[in-house]
Amino acid sequence: MLAERMTTILPDLTFEEALEITKIHSIAGEIDSKFGLITKRPFRGPHHTSSPISIIGGGRIPKPGEISLAHFGVLFLDELPEFRKTTLEVLRGPLEEGKVTISRINSTLTYPSNFMLIASMNPCPCGYYGTDDDKCHCSERAISNYIGQISRTTFR
Numbered sequence: 812m813l814a815e816r817m818t819t820i821l822p823d824l825t826f827e828e829a830l831e832i833t834k835i836h837s838i839a840g841e842i843d844s845k846f847g848l849i850t851k852r853p854f855r856g857p858h859h860t861s862s863p864i865s866i867i868g869g870g871r872i873p874k875p876g877e878i879s880l881a882h883f884g885v886l887f888l889d890e891l892p893e894f895r896k897t898t899l900e901v902l903r904g905p906l907e908e909g910k911v912t913i914s915r916i917n918s919t920l921t922y923p924s925n926f927m928l929i930a931s932m933n934p935c936p937c938g939y940y941g942t943d944d945d946k947c948h949c950s951e952r953a954i955s956n957y958i959g960q961i962s963r964t965t966f967r
Contacts, residue, residue, distance in 0.1 A: 814887040814929040816850040821884075821927075828883050830837045834914045835882055853884035855926075859893035867885065873913040873920045878905050881926040891930040892960035899961065902928070932961075 823874040824832070833849045836842050842849075857866060857877045868876030878886060888894060909925040934940040935954045940947040949957075 814856070814885065814931070815854055817885050817927065817929060818854050821852050824850060824852060824883065831923065831927060832883055834930040835879050836837070836877050839880060845945070853881050854887065855881040855884070856887040856889060858942040859890050861887075861894075861898065863895070863898045866898055867911055867913070868902045868904070869913050869915075871915070873915055873918065875922045878902065878911060878924040882923045884926060886926045886928050888928070888930040892957050894960075916934065930940075933957075936940055 829848050829850050832853060833842065833847075834847060836853075855877045861877065864870065864876065866877045868874060868879055891899075905924040906928060909923065910917060910921050911924045912921045935947055935948055935949040936957050937949050939945045940949060940954060
């Protein structure tokens with residue numbers, strides 16, 4: 812819930828930012844013609860089964876992915892260790908550069924991806940490690956494997 816509220820405490824969009832966000836969403840086919848300009852910062856929360864292409868963008872005709880649809884807003888990755896390692900690895904460049912370049916045989920497109928990344932995870936697979944509510948029954952190995960799902964080089 813906190814991650815979803817983050818966009819409400821960020822500064823209002825400038826007209827130029829709103830225009831840029833609206834263009835990206837229009838290219839992705841996510842604009843309803845009745846509403847016109849997007850005036851609220853985007854919040855995107857893709858499911859942990861999302862493919863790297865849906866996160867980064869692409870396809871036969873390259874369309875923006877979740878990172879570009881979150882431009883000037885928030886990308887929330889819930890249950891971070893459940894995301895495939897390759898999906899997390901593709902975030903590194905766009906996080907550093909604020910843009911993503913998608914190359915295909917017929918074209919190369921660059922989309923902006925200046926977003927705030929918020930991620931959450933449980934302390935162990937069952938979620939009870941370190942709590943007073945219930946006893947954790949996860950083995951040390953299970954906890955280590957769970958945490959090890961996150962690449963040590965992805966988020967520095």
